[in-house]
Amino acid sequence: MTLMENLSGLRPVLYALSVFFLIFSAAGCTDAPGNNETDSLTAGYLMNESIKNPVKAHYNPGEITSLYNSAEDLTKQSLDLIVEIPSEKKTFENTMIAYEKTISDFNDCVQPLTIMGYVYPDSEISGEGMECEERYSRFLTNVSSRRDLYDALKSVTPSNSDEKRLYDVIIREFEKNGLFLSDEKLAHVTEMRKELSTLELRFSANLNNDNTKLVFSKEELKGVPESSLSSFEKTPAKDYIVTMKYPDYNAVMTYAESENTRSKMYMSYFTKQGEENTLLLEEALVLRQNIAEELGYESWADYRTDGRIAKNSSNVMEFINALKVTLKEKNANENSELLEIKKRMFPDSEELFPWDVYYLLNIKKMQEYSYDEEKVREYFPLDRVLDGIFATYEKLFGVNFRKSENIDVWHPDVYVYEVSDELSGNVIGYLYLDLFPRDLKYNHFCAAGLKGRSVSGDSYNPPVLLIIGNFNSPGCDKPSLLKIDEIHTLFHETGHAMHFLLTDTPYRSLSGFGVEMDFVETPSQAMEEWAYDPEILKSISGHYNNSSEKIPDALLADAVSTRNVENVNTYTRILADSFRDMKFHTTKGPVNTTDVSYEIYEDINGLKLPDGIRSAASFGHVMADYDAGYYGYLWSKVYSMNIVDEFKKSGMTNRTTGMKFREEILARGNMEDGDVLLENFLGEKPNPDALNILLNR
Numbered sequence: 001m002t003l004m005e006n007l008s009g010l011r012p013v014l015y016a017l018s019v020f021f022l023i024f025s026a027a028g029c030t031d032a033p034g035n036n037e038t039d040s041l042t043a044g045y046l047m048n049e050s051i052k053n054p055v056k057a058h059y060n061p062g063e064i065t066s067l068y069n070s071a072e073d074l075t076k077q078s079l080d081l082i083v084e085i086p087s088e089k090k091t092f093e094n095t096m097i098a099y100e101k102t103i104s105d106f107n108d109c110v111q112p113l114t115i116m117g118y119v120y121p122d123s124e125i126s127g128e129g130m131e132c133e134e135r136y137s138r139f140l141t142n143v144s145s146r147r148d149l150y151d152a153l154k155s156v157t158p159s160n161s162d163e164k165r166l167y168d169v170i171i172r173e174f175e176k177n178g179l180f181l182s183d184e185k186l187a188h189v190t191e192m193r194k195e196l197s198t199l200e201l202r203f204s205a206n207l208n209n210d211n212t213k214l215v216f217s218k219e220e221l222k223g224v225p226e227s228s229l230s231s232f233e234k235t236p237a238k239d240y241i242v243t244m245k246y247p248d249y250n251a252v253m254t255y256a257e258s259e260n261t262r263s264k265m266y267m268s269y270f271t272k273q274g275e276e277n278t279l280l281l282e283e284a285l286v287l288r289q290n291i292a293e294e295l296g297y298e299s300w301a302d303y304r305t306d307g308r309i310a311k312n313s314s315n316v317m318e319f320i321n322a323l324k325v326t327l328k329e330k331n332a333n334e335n336s337e338l339l340e341i342k343k344r345m346f347p348d349s350e351e352l353f354p355w356d357v358y359y360l361l362n363i364k365k366m367q368e369y370s371y372d373e374e375k376v377r378e379y380f381p382l383d384r385v386l387d388g389i390f391a392t393y394e395k396l397f398g399v400n401f402r403k404s405e406n407i408d409v410w411h412p413d414v415y416v417y418e419v420s421d422e423l424s425g426n427v428i429g430y431l432y433l434d435l436f437p438r439d440l441k442y443n444h445f446c447a448a449g450l451k452g453r454s455v456s457g458d459s460y461n462p463p464v465l466l467i468i469g470n471f472n473s474p475g476c477d478k479p480s481l482l483k484i485d486e487i488h489t490l491f492h493e494t495g496h497a498m499h500f501l502l503t504d505t506p507y508r509s510l511s512g513f514g515v516e517m518d519f520v521e522t523p524s525q526a527m528e529e530w531a532y533d534p535e536i537l538k539s540i541s542g543h544y545n546n547s548s549e550k551i552p553d554a555l556l557a558d559a560v561s562t563r564n565v566e567n568v569n570t571y572t573r574i575l576a577d578s579f580r581d582m583k584f585h586t587t588k589g590p591v592n593t594t595d596v597s598y599e600i601y602e603d604i605n606g607l608k609l610p611d612g613i614r615s616a617a618s619f620g621h622v623m624a625d626y627d628a629g630y631y632g633y634l635w636s637k638v639y640s641m642n643i644v645d646e647f648k649k650s651g652m653t654n655r656t657t658g659m660k661f662r663e664e665i666l667a668r669g670n671m672e673d674g675d676v677l678l679e680n681f682l683g684e685k686p687n688p689d690a691l692n693i694l695l696n697r
């Protein structure tokens with residue numbers, strides 16, 4: 001079942017938006033040979049072919065903090081130097097480019113430190129990572145509110161279109177932060193933005209550290225496959241301990257025959273961190289409104305959409321309202337069907353509840369297609385699927401993937417792949433994969449940029465990206481086996497990875513997925529569609545007992561067709577969350593997020609929610625950069641379907657179309673507006689009805 005988690009959560013655009021950057025030594029930021037004795041501001045930062053570790057993987061207590069301290073000090077010094085250049089000597093190069101480089105260097109140094117807050121298997125070290133993230137966010141808020149810096153940057157003149165793009169993006173960011181306000185008002189806005197970022201980080205940390213668990217007997221978990229049961233911890237009395245992490249939640253909600261078990265799971269999942277996170281979110285919403293008003297916008301949603309493709313909140317509302325008509329009706333029909341199934345199975349039932357939906361959708365799949373998901377999974381061991389996905393990208397994009405054996409990692413579960421150019425053989429970038437759940441680890445799916453790509457003279461800094469996943473851990477006698485929707489997730493996240501790693505822009509801050517929020521999910525959501533192409537699926541399959549045994553055609557056909565069973569449910573959930581996000585961010589005055597969540601869920605999903613639900617408290621996206629941005633999944637999906645249709649004309653592994661996609665979209669980052677890049681790739685304006693095409697297929 002596709003959960004929201006497959007829509008990447010954690011700040012995948014950490015890398016972009018309001019943050020940019022200059023020249024300081026990142027000495028100590030990597031443990032690449034020679035990086036520790038640098039004496040110039042840039043030397044030693046740049047990596048070369050002899051690099052051993054693209055990012056540092058082991059830390060002693062205090063080390064992350066001290067690396068962060070020196071990075072922040074050096075960045076501040078570099079920024080001061082830019083400001084101090086006499087105005088007659090200021091040039092685009094020594095001011096705007098220098099600023100961009102400083103902030104990019106700062107990012108490249110700090111992202112590998114802050115990510116440790118999400119993955120490091122030691123609470124003291126991961127706590128330092130989290131703390132640095134908070135400081136990082138506050139520091140950048142200060143930087144982007146510096147009037148001296150803004151004046152310096154604004155005073156230089158770009159001389160070509162690339163420079164103009166950089167200038168426009170950076171100046172817009174400063175202006176959106178209120179640089180046109182009086183000093184007093186600006187200081188007030190900056191203070192509020194710092195408070196906001198603290199609330200956001202606390203909200204995310206609460207979810208990350210959530211330890212809610214339920215205990216169920218074997219009987220209560222009847223129906224849950226052995227592969228999942230064997231991954232649960234047990235009490236001394238041999239009962240099962242089920243966490244709220246993705247694989248556990250998913251297994252119980254999809255397979256547990258007992259309605260009581262599913263309702264308990266649902267309630268726990270949607271009440272976790274209920275009290276504290278609801279308060280944090282509601283406080284953040286008020287702050288956001290105040291900030292938007294100070295900056296002259298009607299609402300936070302108008303503020304956030306300014307500069308995106310959608311441009312303003314009314315365009316977003318128009319877009320999601322148009323989808324609502326179609327989806328609500330389809331979803332209502334589906335609910336009636338599910339209720340019929342439920343009544344056939346349990347003649348006393350009269351109502352369909354939210355915790356029935358995944359379970360009954362799975363029953364529907366089995367009934368309509370005699371589809372056995374467990375049987376399908378046997379053909380998709382994680383390693384085999386990864387090899388298959390990489391082979392697909394090799395065909396499409398002219399690259400090679402090689403697993404690196406001797407790069408240091410923070411946990412034995414982490415793998416690193418080196419991505420190189422097929423023609424030249426040169427390393428393009430590094431892809432880290434941390435794919436199984438464990439304590440202290442971020443519990444959803446995401447792609448996080450750790451270092452941007454940059455070229456300086458003969459030196460090449462490869463981009464580095466990490467995918468965090470939470471697939472079923474391998475059992476004692478079986479590898480990790482994936483369902484089709486998990487293959488979908490893997491294509492999605494590796495799609496983000498390709499966007500980040502195949503970038504080829506002159507500026508790091510405009511590279512990779514540092515694009516508009518309503519375009520950022522375009523490549524990833526396009527790549528998802530490869531997971532439903534029968535030929536691709538067959539090629540990436542291989543039974544876990546015998547990898548040369550491909551998935552049988554009949555099973556494959558069922559696996560692909562069952563997607564339609566889930567489509568309506570998936571898009572309805574995304575739509576409801578888009579409405580909820582927009583309502584949170586267009587309302588005036590205090591928002592009761594619980595009431596809004598109930599109202600929208602019951603209107604769009606058409607089911608009654610039980611009392612006591614606090615689902616907004618675990619709506620991580622709205623506190624992690626997707627605020628007034630959740631609609632971007634649907635907006636981008638329309639673009640994605642246009643891309644997929646273009647591939648369908650020539651074949652899903654056609655190199656010519658693949659290279660065009662790489663060159664016109666993936667490589668171009670934020671060098672032009674997303675809709676312009678798309679039009680360049682398509683050779684025409686995108687078809688706005690593509691989502692309907694998806695729903696009606």
Ligand SMILES: [Zn+2]
Pocket residue numbers: 006007008012492496521524
């Ligand atoms: Zn994504």
